[in-house]
Amino acid sequence: MDDLWTGARSELEARVGTHNYVTWLAPLSLRAIDGGSADIACPTRFLSDWVSRHYARPILDALVHQGAEVERLSFTVAAPAPAVDNRPAELRPVDSIPRAVASPMPAAAPAAAPVAAPAPVRAPLRDEEMTAPLDARFTFDNFVVGKPNELAHAAARRVAEGGHVTFNPLFLYGGVGLGKTHLMHAIAYERQTRDPQARILYLSAEQFMYRFVQALRERTVMDFKELFRTVDLLMVDDVQFIAGKDSTQEEFFHTFNALVDQGKQIVISADRAPGEIKDMEERIKSRLSCGLIVDLHPTDYELRLSILQSKTEQFRQTYPGLRLGQGVLEFLAHRITSNVRVLEGALQRLFAFASLMGREIDLDMTQECLTDILRASDRKVTVEEIQRKVAEHYNIRLSDLVGPKRVRTLARPRQIAMYLAKQMTSRSLPEIGRRFGGRDHTTIMHGIRKIEELRTEDRSLAEDIDLLRRSLEA
Ligand SMILES: Nc1ncnc2c1ncn2[C@@H]1O[C@H](COP(=O)(O)OP(=O)(O)OP(=O)(O)O)[C@@H](O)[C@H]1O
Numbered sequence: 001m002d003d004l005w006t007g008a009r010s011e012l013e014a015r016v017g018t019h020n021y022v023t024w025l026a027p028l029s030l031r032a033i034d035g036g037s038a039d040i041a042c043p044t045r046f047l048s049d050w051v052s053r054h055y056a057r058p059i060l061d062a063l064v065h066q067g068a069e070v071e072r073l074s075f076t077v078a079a080p081a082p083a084v085d086n087r088p089a090e091l092r093p094v095d096s097i098p099r100a101v102a103s104p105m106p107a108a109a110p111a112a113a114p115v116a117a118p119a120p121v122r123a124p125l126r127d128e129e130m131t132a133p134l135d136a137r138f139t140f141d142n143f144v145v146g147k148p149n150e151l152a153h154a155a156a157r158r159v160a161e162g163g164h165v166t167f168n169p170l171f172l173y174g175g176v177g178l179g180k181t182h183l184m185h186a187i188a189y190e191r192q193t194r195d196p197q198a199r200i201l202y203l204s205a206e207q208f209m210y211r212f213v214q215a216l217r218e219r220t221v222m223d224f225k226e227l228f229r230t231v232d233l234l235m236v237d238d239v240q241f242i243a244g245k246d247s248t249q250e251e252f253f254h255t256f257n258a259l260v261d262q263g264k265q266i267v268i269s270a271d272r273a274p275g276e277i278k279d280m281e282e283r284i285k286s287r288l289s290c291g292l293i294v295d296l297h298p299t300d301y302e303l304r305l306s307i308l309q310s311k312t313e314q315f316r317q318t319y320p321g322l323r324l325g326q327g328v329l330e331f332l333a334h335r336i337t338s339n340v341r342v343l344e345g346a347l348q349r350l351f352a353f354a355s356l357m358g359r360e361i362d363l364d365m366t367q368e369c370l371t372d373i374l375r376a377s378d379r380k381v382t383v384e385e386i387q388r389k390v391a392e393h394y395n396i397r398l399s400d401l402v403g404p405k406r407v408r409t410l411a412r413p414r415q416i417a418m419y420l421a422k423q424m425t426s427r428s429l430p431e432i433g434r435r436f437g438g439r440d441h442t443t444i445m446h447g448i449r450k451i452e453e454l455r456t457e458d459r460s461l462a463e464d465i466d467l468l469r470r471s472l473e474a
Pocket residue numbers: 138142143144145149174175176177178179180181182183271307340341344
């Protein structure tokens with residue numbers, strides 16, 4: 001059984017890539033094979049849900065390939081074997097898995113352990129040490145999950161569960177108002193709820209800098225170092241802020257290394273991928289890149305609509321009895337595409353306005369009340385601009401981008417341009433087709449689907465698209 005699983009694991013690693021393997025599959029083990037079913041142990045319920053939805057096929061294939069007679073998988077939530085204790089691993093529901101971090105010694109432990117001095121038990125951070133107050137609305141329960149943020153959400157849940165996480169740091173990035181801060185607060189809440197003793201420090205990179213400068217001024221750098229290097233979870237928001245600030249970067253680098261060396265978890269957010277942060281030292285970029293990097297993609301229509309539905313439920317508690325007409329949420333999800341903050345602000349304004357006027361929220365009121373937001377959100381980018389930008393980016397001629405040649409060096413950028421045209425303009429598929437040398441709308445649809453598919457598996461393509469989108473929006 002052990003050999004079988006070892007073989008399957010190597011195969012899985014080769015198939016899904018080391019990052020994915022280490023993050024999702026390394027914590028699994030094979031418990032038994034019985035009657036054509038392989039039972040896989042996962043340390044937490046969340047991991048078991050994620051793996052069964054996303055990795056069941058590769059696991060099954062790998063087992064079969066290793067010669068196992070398996071037709072299906074079952075998943076059992078089983079705690080990992082205790083690190084220092086040789087007792088067999090116990091099977092327990094996820095909620096009863098003991099937390100390892102900074103919990104006090106059990107009462108029954110020998111008073112003076114002869115082997116090694118126990119690590120000092122530190123108190124959880126006081127409010128004033130936490131630096132940035134957490135926003136009570138930013139919880140996992142209030143975070144709506146859709147395709148564009150699915151992986152970021154999953155990785156955040158994984159860190160929030162605590163225990164041994166195989167990626168460090170977790171690096172979340174994405175454009176303005178897409179939920180980075182929300183996810184970071186949610187991690188902090190969840191972790192603190194699961195482990196009240198954990199020392200969790202959440203702050204923006206700007207606050208990190210101010211505290212460092214203050215420590216230099218007040219000659220309390222040792223206290224600063226002591227605080228930052230003794231946390232269990234450090235979360236730094238908007239890390240791009242410290243780019244170009246040499247001594248802050250230096251201190252950040254040492255803090256980062258000290259925590260990673262102690263096996264403490266770090267979560268970082270930024271508005272772009274580590275490699276794209278200008279004026280950030282190379283060694284820091286490379287440190288930031290060595291964990292799991294996940295991208296919060298711009299929202300799609302479905303996600304925007306779900307977010308609006310969820311926020312409407314919340315607003316109904318503040319404005320009970322307000323009626324919402326047919327098609328209002330769909331209209332907003334269609335027209336306000338910039339970011340979730342704007343979407344939320346628009347809905348908030350609508351509810352406040354309708355409650356003042358004592359009227360139902362209908363499409364007329366929506367247009368009247370949100371004229372400025374709707375005007376600002378109107379997509380101004382044209383298909384021609386997109387084509388020019390993409391041609392420039394890939395160093396190809398505009399005439400080739402829209403022309404008939406099918407070689408891959410032209411076809412892929414062409415599909416990217418089609419994809420961006422659909423995402424960033426309100427042109428219909430036939431209209432886009434006309435601007436791409438009179439192509440049929442089904443060709444455009446095929447190109448868009450191809451890019452949607454590739455985006456999820458090809459990181460450099462996804463980064464190219466984000467870069468193009470940002471430069472078009474600028
Ligand atoms: N998936 C989501 N579900 C529910 N609310 C969301 C979601 N994504 C974003 N929001 C809400 O949108 C607002 C903006 O989110 P947030 O502040 O986390 O964005 P950000 O990515 O940190 O942006 P910035 O780059 O400006 O710091 C918040 O009120 C947040 O609750």
